[in-house]
Amino acid sequence: xxxxxxxxxxxxxxxxxxxxxxxxxxxxxxxxGTTVTAISFNANDAGELxxxxxxxxxxxxxxxLEKFNAAAYASAIAQAAxxxxxxxxxxxxxxxSKYLGSLVSVQLEAGYVSNVTALPSSTEPxxxxxTVFTNKAFSxxxxxxxxxxxxxxxxxxxxxxxxxxxxVQEFTPSLNDADFNVTVQSVDxxxxxxxxxxxxxxxxxxxxxxxxxxxxxxxxxxxxxGAATACSKPVSDLGWRPHSEHxxxxxxxxxxxxxxxxxxxxxxxxxAGINSSKVxxxxxxxxxxxxxxxxxxxxxxxAFEVVPALIEKLKAFKAxxx
Amino acid sequence: xxxxxxxxxVPDTTSKINFTxxxxxxxxxxxxxxxxxxxxxxxxxxxxxxxKQGASVDVVTVGGAEVEPTLRKALAIGADTAIRVDTPATDxxxxxxxxxxxIKDGGYDLVIAGRESIDYNGGMVPGMVAAMTGxxxxxxxxxxxxxxxxxxxVREIDGGKETVTASLPLVxxxxxxxxxxxxxxxxxMRGIMMARKxxxxxxxxxxxxxxxxxxxFEKPEPKGQVTLVDAGDLDKLIDLLHxxxxxx
Numbered sequence: 179x180x181x182x183x184x185x186x187x188x189x190x191x192x193x194x195x196x197x198x199x200x201x202x203x204x205x206x207x208x209x210x211g212t213t214v215t216a217i218s219f220n221a222n223d224a225g226e227l228x229x230x231x232x233x234x235x236x237x238x239x240x241x242x243l244e245k246f247n248a249a250a251y252a253s254a255i256a257q258a259a260x261x262x263x264x265x266x267x268x269x270x271x272x273x274x275s276k277y278l279g280s281l282v283s284v285q286l287e288a289g290y291v292s293n294v295t296a297l298p299s300s301t302e303p304x305x306x307x308x309t310v311f312t313n314k315a316f317s318x319x320x321x322x323x324x325x326x327x328x329x330x331x332x333x334x335x336x337x338x339x340x341x342x343x344x345x346v347q348e349f350t351p352s353l354n355d356a357d358f359n360v361t362v363q364s365v366d367x368x369x370x371x372x373x374x375x376x377x378x379x380x381x382x383x384x385x386x387x388x389x390x391x392x393x394x395x396x397x398x399x400x401x402x403x404g405a406a407t408a409c410s411k412p413v414s415d416l417g418w419r420p421h422s423e424h425x426x427x428x429x430x431x432x433x434x435x436x437x438x439x440x441x442x443x444x445x446x447x448x449x450a451g452i453n454s455s456k457v458x459x460x461x462x463x464x465x466x467x468x469x470x471x472x473x474x475x476x477x478x479x480x481a482f483e484v485v486p487a488l489i490e491k492l493k494a495f496k497a498x499x500x
Numbered sequence: 501x502x503x504x505x506x507x508x509x510v511p512d513t514t515s516k517i518n519f520t521x522x523x524x525x526x527x528x529x530x531x532x533x534x535x536x537x538x539x540x541x542x543x544x545x546x547x548x549x550x551x552k553q554g555a556s557v558d559v560v561t562v563g564g565a566e567v568e569p570t571l572r573k574a575l576a577i578g579a580d581t582a583i584r585v586d587t588p589a590t591d592x593x594x595x596x597x598x599x600x601x602x603i604k605d606g607g608y609d610l611v612i613a614g615r616e617s618i619d620y621n622g623g624m625v626p627g628m629v630a631a632m633t634g635x636x637x638x639x640x641x642x643x644x645x646x647x648x649x650x651x652x653x654v655r656e657i658d659g660g661k662e663t664v665t666a667s668l669p670l671v672x673x674x675x676x677x678x679x680x681x682x683x684x685x686x687x688x689m690r691g692i693m694m695a696r697k698x699x700x701x702x703x704x705x706x707x708x709x710x711x712x713x714x715x716x717f718e719k720p721e722p723k724g725q726v727t728l729v730d731a732g733d734l735d736k737l738i739d740l741l742h743x744x745x746x747x748x
Binding site: 273274276279310311363364374403411436457460474475484491499 | 513514517519537538592593596618620622625626627628630631636637638639640642652655656657658660661663664665666675677680681682711712714715716717719720723724727729730731738740741745747748
């Protein structure tokens with residue numbers, strides 16, 4: 179019996195979400211009186227997994243798995259869970275983890291709950307809290323199978339240190355042709371920009387900016403803060419910004435620490451997608467904009483005056499606090 | 501090519517979310533139900549395959565008679581046949597089992613589902629159906645083309661996109677991008693009239709247990725008042741974000 183956690187890496191190093199799911203797995207393991215084993219693909223070493231309570235890492239070193247492959251990764255995770263006799267498997271809410279989660283679930287006959295926001299309220303029955311109705315409510319959901327699969331919401335648990343020694347073992351799953359039915363032909367990923375998925379801070383703008391030519395100040399604000407840029411649905415529908423920046427119900431979900439909305443009125447579909455962000459700041463000319471009801475901090479004012487002023491003040495703040 | 505589009509019958513986005521029976525049941529009172537938006541993008545892409553490549557398009561959902569208006573709407577948009585599996589939808593596993601039976605029975609080449617429904621947001625059904633039927637699977641799919649038995653799809657990844665190829669049979673978890681918002685079709689009178697004559701098959705449920713069950717629902721704590729900062733005093737905003745919110 180143990181808890182298995184899939185820790186995602188990129189170019190051999192672990193992502194921050196890997197340490198968050200590891201922290202969570204350690205929390206579950208403590209409740210159950212057991213230990214945490216991680217599985218990774220082509221990781222250079224154990225990184226800081228030991229710091230977050232992982233006792234053992236099964237690393238799959240396989241050049242055929244350098245690009246993410248949901249079916250093959252799922253098979254490997256399921257095999258590692260069986261080899262470890264894991265009764266709980268923990269994954270993140272990244273695009274890749276959500277892709278492979280249901281495949282792992284079927285292979286392990288493990289009941290799967292995604293978008294989980296907290297440690298189990300009990301382990302017998304195994305009951306976790308998850309978001310439903312696009313963050314408008316929570317459901318306390320019991321998993322009734324022997325093996326449980328938990329998908330943790332991003333930024334819901336945070337990093338918790340629990341230092342231990344992490345031993346690294348090579349793990350060699352048996353993979354078959356069917357695991358390679360979907361073949362990656364090309365990857366188009368901006369490497370110099372912070373992604374919405376990984377960002378601590380997201381700066382988002384809406385139709386209030388009047389046109390795509392005015393996005394320079396949004397990008398500059400994002401630069402100063404080390405933030406990702408995002409936009410509302412009308413902006414992506416109008417073609418002012420790429421669809422990949424659209425956040426909201428039918429776009430990308432945002433669960434950053436800080437979300438700054440500029441010239442976005444706050445339609446219910448938009449709010450649904452960004453509700454998981456911890457701190458929300460709204461800059462809007464209209465004091466009646468619905469977004470103010472959902473925000474923590476608000477500035478009523480013209481974005482074309484407020485944003486450039488904010489950039490200058492933040493630069494001074496950063497310089498003073500560097 | 502035989503296409504099956506899986507449709508989820510969900511509350512309209514603007515619905516008030518309330519619960520009854522001691523917070524164990526979703527309160528459908530006064531709630532307008534619609535085709536799940538992610539599924540509607542997939543259905544519209546399926547219509548493109550029908551019109552340009554001669555595919556047949558069936559739609560399926562799992563639920564009681566109350567979901568039939570949603571299926572009729574899909575027929576009015578242009579699907580050929582609708583199938584309703586006559587059992588309440590309980591969890592992702594149970595729904596996937598029902599859909600798997602329909603897929604095996606119908607011998608579909610391409611199954612299009614939404615990446616997630618906007619009610620329970622589990623995002624499980626497309627992958628589970630792929631695993632249960634042994635089909636290839638592409639999730640968060642934003643573009644799909646099929647040539648014979650070969651498919652080329654674009655998948656949204658964190659921070660970008662990737663192009664993949666796969667052979668049929670294929671299941672996709674689709675979303676906006678498969679078609680654009682402006683391509684979505686509002687059923688016209690002719691479509692609605694024709695939909696009345698199209699077959700809507702009701703099939704019995706296969707025996708399927710569940711793997712999870714929702715014990716109770718909760719609503720988030722009411723939000724505190726917004727703290728307004730004067731546009732001329734942005735130092736105050738930075739101070740609040742740094743010292744109070746600890747966000748910068």
